[in-house]
Amino acid sequence: MIQVVLLGAGNVANHFYKALKESEEVQVVQWYSRQLNKVLGVQNETRITDRLDTLLEADVYIMAVNDDAIHELSSQLPFQNRLVVHTSGSVGIHDLDKKLRRGVFYPLQTFTKDVDISFEKVPICIEALEKEDLVLLKTLAESIRAPHYKINTEQRQTLHVAAVFVNNFANQLYRIAHEITDAKQIPFDILKPLILETAQKIDTLSPYMAQTGPAKRDDKKTIKRHLKLLENNDHKQLYELLTQSIKKTHGRR
Ligand SMILES: NC(=O)c1ccc[n+]([C@@H]2O[C@H](COP(=O)([O-])OP(=O)(O)OC[C@H]3O[C@@H](n4cnc5c(N)ncnc54)[C@H](OP(=O)(O)O)[C@@H]3O)[C@@H](O)[C@H]2O)c1
Numbered sequence: 545m546i547q548v549v550l551l552g553a554g555n556v557a558n559h560f561y562k563a564l565k566e567s568e569e570v571q572v573v574q575w576y577s578r579q580l581n582k583v584l585g586v587q588n589e590t591r592i593t594d595r596l597d598t599l600l601e602a603d604v605y606i607m608a609v610n611d612d613a614i615h616e617l618s619s620q621l622p623f624q625n626r627l628v629v630h631t632s633g634s635v636g637i638h639d640l641d642k643k644l645r646r647g648v649f650y651p652l653q654t655f656t657k658d659v660d661i662s663f664e665k666v667p668i669c670i671e672a673l674e675k676e677d678l679v680l681l682k683t684l685a686e687s688i689r690a691p692h693y694k695i696n697t698e699q700r701q702t703l704h705v706a707a708v709f710v711n712n713f714a715n716q717l718y719r720i721a722h723e724i725t726d727a728k729q730i731p732f733d734i735l736k737p738l739i740l741e742t743a744q745k746i747d748t749l750s751p752y753m754a755q756t757g758p759a760k761r762d763d764k765k766t767i768k769r770h771l772k773l774l775e776n777n778d779h780k781q782l783y784e785l786l787t788q789s790i791k792k793t794h795g796r797r
Pocket of ligand 1: 552553554555556557577578579582608609610611613616617631632633634650651652653654655656
């Protein structure tokens, strides 16, 4: 049985808590949140605390807190030589205080507290300085049925940049499409099957092969019409930038 203490009570910590609680190979022995009210709901299931000096002993401490708080919080932990992992895509393993056995348990997915997700769809990037800690983190990922990859800090930070393109930037483009359709009283729902089909296509095709549209075909008149239709200058600039990028990728000028 792997004993876990969770630190933080935001999106990631809540999803980890639910998944770890379901596992028969793991016991969440304690949940720390600096605001106790955020974990009061589970006080009948596990121990809760808002005081670092009352942290219990565990095999692994999962610190799912803001990137900028990781270093400071790790240095405030009142013990040494225990395995502490953070869950960030962009913070280095060495940002954790060196008095600890350090590791990373980064779930490459987008989490929102009240939106359910199955951990079978959450690749976990794991990293540890000690071999036996790596083995423990693999077992922990397997206990919640999550696929896992051994990824070092440099690879993880690169993955995180790529993730910003496929997740945050793609989502911002959905947002712009929403603004464009709203402005002309067109239901955004009409675009949803296209969004899903575009995402599903890359299961079988590379993004290069999956590309279609006026920029790839170099349909100059259509591109001109689109630019004329766009009323917002920021949207126009983005359209031009992405059109240029697609043209370059597909050998158009
Ligand atoms: N959300 C995602 O989709 C996602 C995906 C993969 C990885 N991550 C990573 O997971 C980590 C947590 O992200 P999140 O989305 O769960 O963030 P979040 O929802 O904003 O929650 C952050 C938690 O950290 C706590 N916290 C912040 N500063 C602290 C400090 N100095 N001491 C103690 N607790 C502190 C917050 O406490 P208060 O509530 O009291 O402020 C809150 O409980 C980050 O490293 C993030 O990069 C996030």
